[in-house]
Amino acid sequence: MSKTDLGSSPVLSEESEDISNPIGERLRAGIRQILVAIFLLVIAAALWELAKFVTGTGDRTMPHVWDILAFLGSTTSQNENYTWFLVKNAWSTAKASLVGLLVGTVFGLTTGISIARSKFVGNGLMPLIVAAQAVPIVAIAPALVLWLGTGGVTKTVITTYLTFFPVTVATARGIQSVPQESHELLQTYGASKRTSLRLLEIPFASPLIFVGLETAAAFSVVGAIVAELPFGSKEGLGVVILTSWQFYITEPRALYCVALTSCVLGAIFVLSVRLVAYFALGPRSQGEVL
Amino acid sequence: MAGESETLGLHAAKLGKRFSSKGGDVQALEEVDLEVKQGGFMSIIGPSGCGKSTLLRAFSDLVEPSTGEISVNGKMPAEARAAREFGVVFQSPNLLPWRTVLRNVTLPLQVMGVDRPTRNQTALEMLELVGLGSFARHHPWQLSGGMQQRVAIARALSTNPSVLLMDEPFGALDEITRDRLNLELMRIWGQLSATILFITHSITEAVFLSSQIAVMSSRPGRITELIDVNLPYPRNTETRDMPEFYELVIEVRRALVEASAVAS
Amino acid sequence: MTTEGVTLAEEPDSKDSGKRLPIGVVLTPTIFFAAFLAIWELAVRLGDVQVLMLPAPSVIWSRFIKDFGLLVELAVNTGTEAGKGVLIGSFIAIGLAGLVHGIGWLNQGLLSYSSTVKALPVVALYPVMTIFFGVTSKAVVAMVAVGVAPIMFTFASRGFSGTSEHDDLMRSISANWRIRMTALVLPRALPYVMAGLRTAVPLSIIISIISEYFGGSVSTLGAYIRRESTMLHTVQVWSAIVMACLLGVLVFVAVSLLDRYFLRWHSSRRET
Ligand SMILES: Nc1ncnc2c1ncn2[C@@H]1O[C@H](COP(=O)(O)OP(=O)(O)OP(=O)(O)O)[C@@H](O)[C@H]1O
Ligand SMILES: [Mg+2]
Numbered sequence: 164m165s166k167t168d169l170g171s172s173p174v175l176s177e178e179s180e181d182i183s184n185p186i187g188e189r190l191r192a193g194i195r196q197i198l199v200a201i202f203l204l205v206i207a208a209a210l211w212e213l214a215k216f217v218t219g220t221g222d223r224t225m226p227h228v229w230d231i232l233a234f235l236g237s238t239t240s241q242n243e244n245y246t247w248f249l250v251k252n253a254w255s256t257a258k259a260s261l262v263g264l265l266v267g268t269v270f271g272l273t274t275g276i277s278i279a280r281s282k283f284v285g286n287g288l289m290p291l292i293v294a295a296q297a298v299p300i301v302a303i304a305p306a307l308v309l310w311l312g313t314g315g316v317t318k319t320v321i322t323t324y325l326t327f328f329p330v331t332v333a334t335a336r337g338i339q340s341v342p343q344e345s346h347e348l349l350q351t352y353g354a355s356k357r358t359s360l361r362l363l364e365i366p367f368a369s370p371l372i373f374v375g376l377e378t379a380a381a382f383s384v385v386g387a388i389v390a391e392l393p394f395g396s397k398e399g400l401g402v403v404i405l406t407s408w409q410f411y412i413t414e415p416r417a418l419y420c421v422a423l424t425s426c427v428l429g430a431i432f433v434l435s436v437r438l439v440a441y442f443a444l445g446p447r448s449q450g451e452v453l
Numbered sequence: 454m455a456g457e458s459e460t461l462g463l464h465a466a467k468l469g470k471r472f473s474s475k476g477g478d479v480q481a482l483e484e485v486d487l488e489v490k491q492g493g494f495m496s497i498i499g500p501s502g503c504g505k506s507t508l509l510r511a512f513s514d515l516v517e518p519s520t521g522e523i524s525v526n527g528k529m530p531a532e533a534r535a536a537r538e539f540g541v542v543f544q545s546p547n548l549l550p551w552r553t554v555l556r557n558v559t560l561p562l563q564v565m566g567v568d569r570p571t572r573n574q575t576a577l578e579m580l581e582l583v584g585l586g587s588f589a590r591h592h593p594w595q596l597s598g599g600m601q602q603r604v605a606i607a608r609a610l611s612t613n614p615s616v617l618l619m620d621e622p623f624g625a626l627d628e629i630t631r632d633r634l635n636l637e638l639m640r641i642w643g644q645l646s647a648t649i650l651f652i653t654h655s656i657t658e659a660v661f662l663s664s665q666i667a668v669m670s671s672r673p674g675r676i677t678e679l680i681d682v683n684l685p686y687p688r689n690t691e692t693r694d695m696p697e698f699y700e701l702v703i704e705v706r707r708a709l710v711e712a713s714a715v716a717s
Numbered sequence: 718m719t720t721e722g723v724t725l726a727e728e729p730d731s732k733d734s735g736k737r738l739p740i741g742v743v744l745t746p747t748i749f750f751a752a753f754l755a756i757w758e759l760a761v762r763l764g765d766v767q768v769l770m771l772p773a774p775s776v777i778w779s780r781f782i783k784d785f786g787l788l789v790e791l792a793v794n795t796g797t798e799a800g801k802g803v804l805i806g807s808f809i810a811i812g813l814a815g816l817v818h819g820i821g822w823l824n825q826g827l828l829s830y831s832s833t834v835k836a837l838p839v840v841a842l843y844p845v846m847t848i849f850f851g852v853t854s855k856a857v858v859a860m861v862a863v864g865v866a867p868i869m870f871t872f873a874s875r876g877f878s879g880t881s882e883h884d885d886l887m888r889s890i891s892a893n894w895r896i897r898m899t900a901l902v903l904p905r906a907l908p909y910v911m912a913g914l915r916t917a918v919p920l921s922i923i924i925s926i927i928s929e930y931f932g933g934s935v936s937t938l939g940a941y942i943r944r945e946s947t948m949l950h951t952v953q954v955w956s957a958i959v960m961a962c963l964l965g966v967l968v969f970v971a972v973s974l975l976d977r978y979f980l981r982w983h984s985s986r987r988e989t
Contacts, residue, residue, distance in 0.1 A: 199826035224848055287749035297919060297965020299926040301840075302942040302958050306951065310770060344547050351513055351541045352564040352612075353534055362560065366551050385838050389927075392840065400841065408844040418844055425841030430833045444551070 226416050231423075234416040245417075249403070249424045256391065256400045257428060259315060260383040263322020264432075267379060271327045272372075275334025276360070285335065296328050300386065305393050313395040322386035326379035333375025337368025373440035380432035388425060400425050460527040462616055462648030463489040463512060468521035470507055481507040483673035484521075489648055489665070491526070491615070496651045496659035496666045498705065500713055504674025505652045506544075506620055512650065513541045513618050525616055526648075537565070539616035540609030544624055546601035548593040548608075555580065555589035558608045565612065572611075579607035582641060599630040603637070610641070616648045624654060635661055639688050656709070660701045661688060668705065670712035678708040772952045781956040788938075788960040795929065795938040796964060798854055799921040802861020807917070809862070810869035811910065815902075818877035828874055831867035839864055843928045852932035857925050864924045865917045869910070876909030877902065911976045918972045922965050938964070 208228045215225045222230070235246045278285040300321060311317045341364055349359045365372075391401025400421060407417040470482040481504040489495040497505050510516040511523055514530035525533035533539055540561075548557045555576050562572035580586050583603040585596075593601055602622055609617060623631045635658060642649060653659050659666050660682060668678040682701055684692055692698060754774045760766070761773040768776065781788065817824045843860050850856035929939025938961050945953040 195822075196825065196829055199822055200829055203823075203826045203830065283745060286745035288746075290746040291749060291753070293919075293969060294962050294966050297922060297962045297969075298958055299923060299930070299939070299942065299961050301927050301930045301939075302946070302954060302961070305946050306771070306954070344543055344545065345549065347515055348541075348543065348547050348560075349564065350515060351534065351539075352537075352561045354564045358564055362563065363549065366549065369551075381834075385840065388838055388840050404841050404844060408847075411844070411848060415848060418848070422838075422841045422845050425838040426834065429838050433833050 223412075223415055226419065231416050231419045234420055245420070249400075249420065252398055252400050252403050253424055253428050255398045256384065256387045257432075259318035259387040259390065259399070260322055260380075260428075260432065262315070263319050263386060264326050264380060264383040266319060267323040267326030267383070268330050268376065270323065271330025271375075271379070272334050274327070275331045275372075276338065276364075278331065278335040279338035279364070280356075289335075292328055292331060300325060301389055301392070304389055307390075308393045308395065313393065313397070318387055318390040321390040322383045325382040325386040329375040329378040329382065330372070331375075333372050333378075334368060337371035338364045340371075341367045370440075370444060373436065373444065376440075377433050377436045380436045381429050384425070384429040384432050400428065460491065461488050461524070462491040462493060462526060463487065463495070463650055464522075464524045464527075465508070465511070466522040468508070468511065468523055469519050470504070470511060470516060471519045480673035482511070482518075483675050485674070485676055487667060487676065489650060491648050492646045494642060494649045494651065494662055494664045496653055496663040497669060498653055498656065498659050498666060498709065499669030499674070500671050500709075501654075503669045503671030503712075505669060507674065509541075509618050509620050509650060509652055512616075513539060533616075537561075537612040538614055539618055540612060540614040542602075542605050542609045542617065542619040542622045544621045546593070546598070546605040548601055548604060550593050552592075553589065554585065554591050554593065554596065554604050557593065557604055558611050560608060561612050575613075576607070576611055579611050580604070582610065582644070583607045584637065597630075599626050599634060602626065602634065606638075606641070610645070614647065617650070619649065619651045621652050621654065623658070631655070631658065636689065638662065639686075643687055656702050656705045657693070660684075660698060660705060661692060666705055668708040668712050677712045680705060680708060769949060769951050772955055776952055777955045777959060780952045781959050784953070784956055788957060791936055791938045791941050791957070792960050792964045794934060794936055795922065795925050795961075796968070798857045798929070798934070798937065799861055799918075799925040799968075802858045802925065803865050803914075803918055803921045805858065806862035806865035806921075807869045807910075807914070810866040811873045811906075814870050814873035814877055818874060824874055824878075828871060831870045834867050837864050837867070839924050839927050840931070843931055846928070847932065854934040854937075857928040857933040857937075860928045861921045861924045865921055868917045868920070869913045872909045872913030872916075873906060876906030907979060911972075911979060914972050915969075915976065918968050919965050922961070922968060926961055 211225070211228055214220070215227070235249075237245045239245055239248050241248075274288070278288055304317075304321060307317050307320060311320065345363055345367070346359070349363055354362065387399065388401040388404070390396075391399035392405060396402050403421045404418075404425070407414070407421050411418045465485050465487040468482055468485040468487070469480070472479045472481055485504075485508060487495070487508075497508065499505055507516055511518050512525055512530055514534045523530060526538050528536065528538065548554075549560070552560070555573065558576035558579055559572040562575060567575075577586065577589060580589055583606055585600060585603055585607065588596060588600065588604075593604070596604065602625075606619075606622065609619075623634050626634065639662065651659075651662060663682050666680045666682060667676045668680065669675065670677045680701070684695065684697060684701070758773050758775060761771060772780075813827070814824075817827060839860060842863065843856070846856040846860045846863070847853075850859055925937075926939040926942070929937040930943045931939075933940060938957055942954050942957045942961075945957070
């Protein structure tokens with residue numbers, strides 16, 4: 164979407180003065196939020212230690228925060244830095260998530276648009292979508308692996324499946340809530356369906372679509388991890404989770420590290436979408452960057 | 454189509470519109486005859502729900518008449534729309550919030566496929582015309598209600614239509630802003646010499662602006678009276694102090710009361 | 718009727734009330750569903766797909782009928798775990814939201830977190846839960862609670878953040894804390910809590926099935942799916958999936974009805 168139509172326009176070089184500049188304000192608010200976020204992390208760590216101390220839980224169940232962090236500096240049996248090992252696997256998961264997210268978004272957008280456009284399709288599909296969302300994807304993952312192998316295709320299918328729904332629902336709802344009078348406005352100019360999709364429906368729905376995309380982004384990471392779980396996968400956070408879980412009696416810190424890494428990867432995905440929304444929508448992205 | 458005889462800006466003959474819905478049918482318009490000369494300013498006034506919007510929407514090709522004939526500059530509404538003969542101003546500004554003021558005004562031109570420099574140029578001229586040239590890069594939320602409605606007028610004017618269809622454009626504004634915008638509309642009308650169909654609930658507004666006022670009654674919606682407003686143009690603040698102005702206001706009010714009596 | 722299982726409802730807009738169900742709302746999905754099943758059945762038959770890979774709907778259905786009693790029992794257990802998790806998670810989240818809603822920066826900070834972890838990677842966190850609770854039903858309940866809490870916090874905090882002229886009213890009649898809570902603050906937050914539940918409850922079923930899949934009480938849907946799939950009993954797996962879907966739809970409908978009952982006073986219910 165070209166939101167910067169005016170950027171090149173020479174006619175409008177003079178800036179209007181009496182317009183409050185929200186960019187600076189929002190930047191400051193963003194920085195303050197980051198500080199609060201860090202502060203809350205520190206508090207959480209302190210609470211963890213407090214709980215450990217009060218309940219007298221052993222290091223096997225609740226390792227010290229600093230021990231968990233220190234473990235990131237250790238080396239694996241392959242003589243590899245553990246952080247690097249995690250990053251490598253997370254990257255493999257992230258690639259699969261991204262592909263699925265993109266494919267799922269394309270499918271979701273088109274389905275959402277057709278649901279909004281046609282009452283028949285909408286009535287027919289929406290209940291099925293609710294039901295399909297309830298399909299436990301872990302249950303299907305092994306079957307999919309049987310068909311498609313443990314490679315990238317399975318991962319893509321699973322992540323696509325999970326990301327498809329939030330994008331579809333958001334797109335449909337967004338377009339359905341375009342006010343009638345805006346439709347009429349474009350109608351009086353004889354705009355075609357495609358034109359009003361481009362100029363009215365998509366821009367109107369995009370804040371909601373981005374909310375759906377955030378959910379989809381989080382789901383895509385979950386989906387990729389699930390796809391890595393079945394026997395036979397070689398890399399990815401899912402594999403690391405399973406092995407760490409097997410050995411947690413001897414090394415509980417590894418399990419904590421990979422669980423945290425998974426959460427961080429999910430957060431990175433969600434925040435990236437939010438950042439894109441921030442730049443694409445400007446003041447219309449109600450959400451804060453953090 | 455237009456013979457040697459003068460083509461009318463707006464013309465309706467025996468126009469009828471019936472809405473059928475589950476709750477029962479509504480005869481929104483019945484046997485409406487209306488003639489507005491090119492360059493004329495016709496106001497329509499009538500009780501709420503009497504079919505004013507329906508009439509305007511019939512001219513703007515948003516509603517299909519059930520019976521009768523209707524034309525804009527001698528053309529069928531659909532043809533007139535394709536030829537960009539008219540611009541519509543809705544009751545609410547109806548601006549797209551994600552577009553700047555300028556890009557809201559360029560919207561119709563963009564739909565027409567006009568190239569960017571031209572449409573920015575035109576839109577800026579229109580914004581100058583409504584006195585908002587310096588707000589081109591603002592977003593709608595940064596403007597007051599009155600300013601937003603002026604942007605909507607600029608947008609309607611951007612395709613250079615010869616007919617303006619306005620549905621209670623100043624209905625949501627306070628008295629003072631409304632008076633100011635009325636003056637401005639008079640100025641713009643003087644410059645463009647367009648045909649205007651103007652719907653309002655305000656008697657003084659109708660008298661101040663129009664060359665002719667059509668009074669409507671409701672259920673079924675029909676025109677009960679046509680009142681000529683023979684006040685001199687250009688109209689300005691002094692117009693409102695003229696004794697003729699008051700006489701006309703009283704006359705329109707009487708016609709409105711009679712129209713409501715017909716309804717009940 | 719609202720149909721969403723994802724965090725979308727910005728406002729607790731409680732949709733067009735479906736008093737009169739137009740035929741299309743019932744008939745159209747039935748047609749779509751029938752078409753979907755027919756294509757599936759045909760594809761399996763004509764493509765000669767092995768049962769091991771993908772059983773035909775008719776085969777799944779007859780298995781589903783045969784095992785119905787067992788499947789219901791499994792679903793009840795799964796539902797119970799999910800329900801407990803939702804109760805605990807919501808209780809903690811709403812309580813926390815109520816506590817911090819006066820403290821702007823803290824509320825904002827927690828909101829940032831809860832909206833960023835919209836979907837916790839359950840598969841990654843469940844192993845951690847089992848460290849605390851063992852591979853038991855408790856771990857499943859805890860996982861659901863942890864997964865549901867951020868969603869409920871987001872919605873509840875939005876519900877508590879509202880201010881209106883009613884606050885001034887309460888002040889003007891010198892209402893005490895208890896009255897203010899029961900007469901104003903809680904009812905005002907209720908639509909938001911309900912909107913949160915509409916998202917959280919269907920999600921809780923999915924979380925508990927995933928968790929059970931990795932271990933937990935034996936007679937639950939997730940554990941059953943795991944066991945049957947290792948034995949390559951594909952038909953049994955699919956009949957359990959059907960039950961899982963039914964359970965998901967059932968709780969969704971249940972929350973919608975509850976919502977309708979609790980929010981009968983809400984303006985979105987106004988007749989038009
Ligand atoms: N799309 C529609 N479907 C069914 N009935 C309609 C429709 N549009 C208008 N009506 C009915 O037609 C009648 C006239 O409506 P219209 O909007 O033209 O009134 P109006 O004079 O513009 O009223 P107001 O001054 O309140 O704007 C009303 O009784 C209304 O209920
Ligand atoms: Mg009207």
